[in-house]
Amino acid sequence: MALVLTEEQELLGRTARELVAARSPLKRIRQLRDARDPIGFSRDLWREMARLGWAGILIPEAHGGAGLGYTELMVVLEELGRGLVPEPMLSTVLLGASALLLGGSDAQRSDHLPAVAAGDLLLALAYQEQRSRYDVHHVETRAEWASGSWRLTGEKIQVLDGHVADVLVVSARTSGSPANAEGITLFLLRRDAPGVRVARQWRIDTRAAALVALDGVRVGAEAVLGEVDAGGALLARVLDRATIGLTADMLGGMTAAFEMTVDYLRTRRQFGVPIGSFQALKHRAARLYVETELARSAVMAAHRALDEGADDMQAARMAAIAKARCSDAYMLVAHEAVQMHGGIGMTDEHDVGFYLKAARAAEIMFGDAAYHRDRLARLQGY
């Protein structure tokens, strides 16, 4: 496993950085927030990204995608995370398209993936519930088969881009009790289907999320993604891959917050000298550097492992290690970034606060560090 980027991958990263700088500077993130933009991102910019191949980065060429690997995805996500870019990479590509790629029938794939790759179709994965915390197998939403169709009832929370996604992938219980890994089924449903109600949720970070309430939504048998009652395993596979992708976004965010802080240490003067000349701050900055470098290694190793065909157990292990490390490192960097900026870091006017909020949201999304350490221990039988 060679943990270095190829020239093509580095070029892809530079392209992404330039696009983010030109089209989505932090000023834009602030404007979207201040305007309480109902969508939370721009569908036009998303199409532009799709034209660069990002929306279809993992989608095979046969379905209109770029057919690239996870390392390429990582390179792009790092740049998006660096700029806190809210376009629907996580919801549509990492969660929605992954579910179709890993579990969809040929028909489901050809129906959806080309439009996803073109940037025309947005997806969301509605799996989280009020009482599920990090357990993706805790599903209380029910789907019952009656007179030739499934009827779905329940409520999903913090569904990323659920308020604008054209198609929702929803987990529902078709048998068993709420915490069982078995008896879960994934369904594809249109957001405008009768009985679907979405409400935008406002979180601390700049990623858009929504409540999705299902009140007797009817879908046919063809809406089942994968096998009936076997969606629990599929969901875990999708989330492990999405978790790994999220760590690349987190790496970009922590790197940006760290660089912003080092710049401040070099330029901010107190007692007649730059504050970065104080050893108390130097050592803390150096420790942050070590933590981000270790995070970078974990993120690269995890993406590389997926490219090299990691099995489910390996993917789960890599996801746990990378997510635990990035959760802790991003929070540490963001907390320290605010502290080292001093008073200005506490003001809304300064950008560093955006990273602190993004760090917290990313830390908790898909499970925090303690959850992933526990998970790794369980995976390894102790």
Next chain:
Amino acid sequence: MDDLDAFREETRRWLVANAPPSMRKPLAAGEDYCWGGRKGRWPADVARWLAAMAERGWTAPTWPREYGGGGLSEEEGKVLAQEMAKLGVRPPLVGFGLTMIGPLLLHVGSEQQKRRHLPPIAHGEIRWCQGYSEPGAGSDLAGLQTRAVRDGDVFVVTGQKVWTSFADKADWMFLLVRTDPDAPKHAGITFLLMDMASPGVTVRPIKLISGASPFCETFITDVRVPVENVVGHVNEGWGIAKMLLRFERNMIADAFKERDDAARLLALARRYLPADDGRVGQPIVRDQITQLEMDQACFDWTLARSRARVKAGHPPGPETSIFKYYGTELNQRRRDLAVRIAGPQALGWEGEGFADDEVKLTRDWLRSRGNSIEGGTSEVQLNIIAKRVLGLPD
């Protein structure tokens, strides 16, 4: 690729045919690897294994043949290491000659120095030690006071070195001396090679909080060292010293690359903190074991990234300070956790009621406290990162 496969095949056959069975077992308690040198005495199999490997140049596989090495390419060297690991074959020779002064001389030594010093290292005939630290020059290494005064074709050296690992067993020392007391402190230093058998050299071992140790004090009184033993140029030894420190930090970091850590800690936890279901009885300890396993994995991947960079043609840079800093910290956390898992059984120093491996746990913990001091303290490493990597002002 076919050539490399053929090499692998041939190497494996040769190793199987030539490695004595006793050299295909892990070290037993009280055993050590072969460090070579005139003063060393080794069991017959160890000596035979050293001779067989040295004859092929495989004690220093990638060094050029004319200097006693095996002349292997990087890829072939890797294959040899892999095949040795697969067969569980012990390295025939270890020591600072192979890992520190040898690579340094290959980079910056004169032709005459290479021909004179490298073959005896590769053959295990001469063992080296490192004379850097002094009583008044620890973290501030450039503050060293050992003087060398030119007298015709020799330097007359006087001073004291401390923390010289294995000085009592070594044949030669590479050391830093002050040749210009009036120059700024980094500018008046010279890198010398000194025969430990020279008149005026005396050595005294140091005992540590963990018990016996490899460390010594070395007293140097009017020792005459030929001018030809200067590596590089007079008064330009600091640059060479720093280059060598990077080799040293890589070596220390390598030493903390242990694959089976989590498994060993887990075995300890199951022994001292068993739960009915085969899990670890203490949730906090369980979490700490997992945290260590994860951090170790991240550390190993970071080493791998750095290796890949070096392979792509970049020299080891200041980022090697990460490895020294973090590798030693990991090791200290691991030793500390092991002792806490063992609980009261970790309090033994020697004698009845304490198993050998319990005493070793405790001594390893005590010894590990030195990891963040030797080879440049953690604080010095953080200074280096802040200055050289992050560009923070003085």
